Amino acid sequence: MDRSMEQTLSHFQAESALKHYPSIEDMILDFHHTPGATVQLEDSSSPTLGPASQSKRAVIRDGRGQCRRVFLKTCPGGSLSQEFQKMLRTFDKEIGFYAHLRHPLASIQSQKSPADDASPICLDEALLQFLGAGFVGDDLHLVLSDLEVDGYRLTGRSDYHSLDQAHIAMRTLATFHVASVAVAEAHHLDWVELQQAPQSLVRDYLTSPEFADRVDASIFSVPFLRNAMWIKAVIQAQKSHHPLVPASLRIPTGVTVSLMDQFIDLSPTILSRLRLARVLPQGQRGVLAHGDFHMWNVAFSDKGQMRFFDFQMSGSFRLALIQLAVGANKSQNLTAAAKHVKEAASQGAQLVSLPECFNSPYGTNFFPEYAESVPNGESCLALKTMAADNKVFLIGGSIPESEGDRLYNTSTIWGPDGELIGKYRKMHLFDINVPGKITFKESDVLSPGNDFLAFDTPFGKIGMGICYDIRFSDLAKIYSNMGCHLLVYPGAFNMTTGPAHWELLARGRAVDNQLYVATPSPARDEKADYIAWGHSQVINPWGEVVAKAEECQEIIFADIDLDYMQQVRKQIPITVQARTDLYETVSK
Numbered sequence: 001m002d003r004s005m006e007q008t009l010s011h012f013q014a015e016s017a018l019k020h021y022p023s024i025e026d027m028i029l030d031f032h033h034t035p036g037a038t039v040q041l042e043d044s045s046s047p048t049l050g051p052a053s054q055s056k057r058a059v060i061r062d063g064r065g066q067c068r069r070v071f072l073k074t075c076p077g078g079s080l081s082q083e084f085q086k087m088l089r090t091f092d093k094e095i096g097f098y099a100h101l102r103h104p105l106a107s108i109q110s111q112k113s114p115a116d117d118a119s120p121i122c123l124d125e126a127l128l129q130f131l132g133a134g135f136v137g138d139d140l141h142l143v144l145s146d147l148e149v150d151g152y153r154l155t156g157r158s159d160y161h162s163l164d165q166a167h168i169a170m171r172t173l174a175t176f177h178v179a180s181v182a183v184a185e186a187h188h189l190d191w192v193e194l195q196q197a198p199q200s201l202v203r204d205y206l207t208s209p210e211f212a213d214r215v216d217a218s219i220f221s222v223p224f225l226r227n228a229m230w231i232k233a234v235i236q237a238q239k240s241h242h243p244l245v246p247a248s249l250r251i252p253t254g255v256t257v258s259l260m261d262q263f264i265d266l267s268p269t270i271l272s273r274l275r276l277a278r279v280l281p282q283g284q285r286g287v288l289a290h291g292d293f294h295m296w297n298v299a300f301s302d303k304g305q306m307r308f309f310d311f312q313m314s315g316s317f318r319l320a321l322i323q324l325a326v327g328a329n330k331s332q333n334l335t336a337a338a339k340h341v342k343e344a345a346s347q348g349a350q351l352v353s354l355p356e357c358f359n360s361p362y363g364t365n366f367f368p369e370y371a372e373s374v375p376n377g378e379s380c381l382a383l384k385t386m387a388a389d390n391k392v393f394l395i396g397g398s399i400p401e402s403e404g405d406r407l408y409n410t411s412t413i414w415g416p417d418g419e420l421i422g423k424y425r426k427m428h429l430f431d432i433n434v435p436g437k438i439t440f441k442e443s444d445v446l447s448p449g450n451d452f453l454a455f456d457t458p459f460g461k462i463g464m465g466i467c468y469d470i471r472f473s474d475l476a477k478i479y480s481n482m483g484c485h486l487l488v489y490p491g492a493f494n495m496t497t498g499p500a501h502w503e504l505l506a507r508g509r510a511v512d513n514q515l516y517v518a519t520p521s522p523a524r525d526e527k528a529d530y531i532a533w534g535h536s537q538v539i540n541p542w543g544e545v546v547a548k549a550e551e552c553q554e555i556i557f558a559d560i561d562l563d564y565m566q567q568v569r570k571q572i573p574i575t576v577q578a579r580t581d582l583y584e585t586v587s588k
């Protein structure tokens with residue numbers, strides 16, 4: 001072992017001795033909660049090779065004097081603490097995304113280790129052989145170290161692989177790096193600018209014939225722009241006979257999974273294409289990459305089988321549903337809502353939902369009178385303040401919305417700093433006729449919405465429907481395919497359909513999709529024209545009612561546990577067993 005290799009490896013040993021936290025999550029949580037925590041930049045002598053290598057070494061110290069050396073991804077100009085905050089947000093988002101993909105991916109990857117050859121090699125050593133000592137360490141260490149998933153381990157620096165595997169990975173990765181730099185230089189490309197380029201470029205590029213011709217059964221449904229650029233760079237370098245890029249090199253089967261929300265609706269595509277990757281022809285190898293093409297992100301498969309995937313992090317969060325007693329006085333409704341949101345937040349809720357029509361009695365004769373514009377009407381402004389004052393994600397149940405000469409039944413979603421995250425208009429209008437019991441025709445005054453709304457929170461992804469929407473299982477499936485962990489349907493069932501279907505439907509949607517379902521209702525008012533059933537409820541992915549209100553005004557709480565959701569999906573793996581080769585539920 002030459003000297004530089006020795007130095008690098010001993011640096012790693014020193015670094016692992018600095019690990020005081022069982023997991024990155026613990027470290028980040030600690031950082032979040034500890035007054036006096038600091039991030040201190042260290043000198044970095046690493047060469048720059050594309051954006052990932054703009055990582056900076058830093059020491060994070062918590063207020064109790066514990067420290068951890070990490071690599072922070074930084075951009076020129078940003079302060080380190082800004083960067084760190086940005087990274088925390090990224091980390092938070094990943095939690096939601098991987099919660100959805102982890103299990104299906106893990107079970108697609110197959111089980112058996114390839115026969116170990118006589119000379120296993122640590123990937124570090126392999127990388128050192130290819131790139132030299134200076135390059136080792138510029139990985140996404142902070143995000144990717146030491147995480148275990150269902151017995152599959154992310155390739156770590158001390159993992160030994162067969163020589164053959166290690167070399168394939170190293171050759172591929174080294175080639176990407178070399179080619180990308182060569183091409184970036186030749187074309188005066190600025191990596192930072194590239195990262196900020198419109199994401200449509202990625203989609204265009206990845207669907208171009210040039211790309212398709214070169215990539216084996218590739219799965220780039222959720223691509224990082226820079227991965228696309230790296231691939232492009234490799235292809236261009238091949239075409240110009242760059243000495244370091246063999247003409248025979250083909251981009252391996254890969255998955256890049258990034259955090260781009262706009263691509264998240266493609267996750268079913270990822271899964272179905274992974275199934276294809278599993279049956280790659282003999283002799284071809286799959287490489288599964290998370291985010292960047294970095295060696296600690298790769299997983300190998302022999303004979304086309306994926307061996308393991310990288311990681312997923314998840315957790316639980318507290319949801320509160322407010323079963324509000326809604327009356328005819330709008331400003332009293334808003335005041336009561338504000339009081340209950342405050343109460344829910346004071347009891348630890350991070351996500352709070354109000355019921356359908358929380359500012360108005362439910363009924364077609366009331367909608368025109370109570371309707372407001374979104375997001376500048378009185379009720380929206382009140383919701384914005386409630387969210388910001390209590391620092392919660394707030395689902396504003398629904399209100400009658402007016403836009404032009406149309407009315408909608410609309411839910412608005414607010415973030416903890418009071419920003420409007422999105423709005424959802426009831427898609428399926430409540431037009432029913434049960435003779436002798438109930439006739440209702442929302443479409444007499446309301447127009448239907450035409451858009452889905454799934455939004456990310458640091459705790460998970462949430463899909464929205466309103467009341468009657470819960471009867472349409474396709475809508476829930478689409479949200480599930482988008483990666484939602486929780487579906488929220490503010491709803492006001494009635495004394496006929498409530499006892500018959502309210503719980504049944506919510507449990508059905510939860511079991512169908514193995515996710516959480518929450519249905520906040522107004523409290524029952526026996527004197528109202530339309531008597532709401534009440535019984536707000538939260539259902540877990542096993543189909544159990546984990547929180548349930550009676551008829552009167554109250555707040556119910558439930559812990560939404562994404563790990564539990566994964567367990568259920570693992571035990572009964574319908575997500576991966578669905579015959580999407582034969583049928584599929586898709587949005588249009």
Ligand SMILES: NC(=O)CC(=O)C(=O)O
Nearest residue numbers: 430467468492493494497
């Ligand atoms: N009120 C609704 O939108 C739906 C309902 O009550 C039902 O489906 O039953």
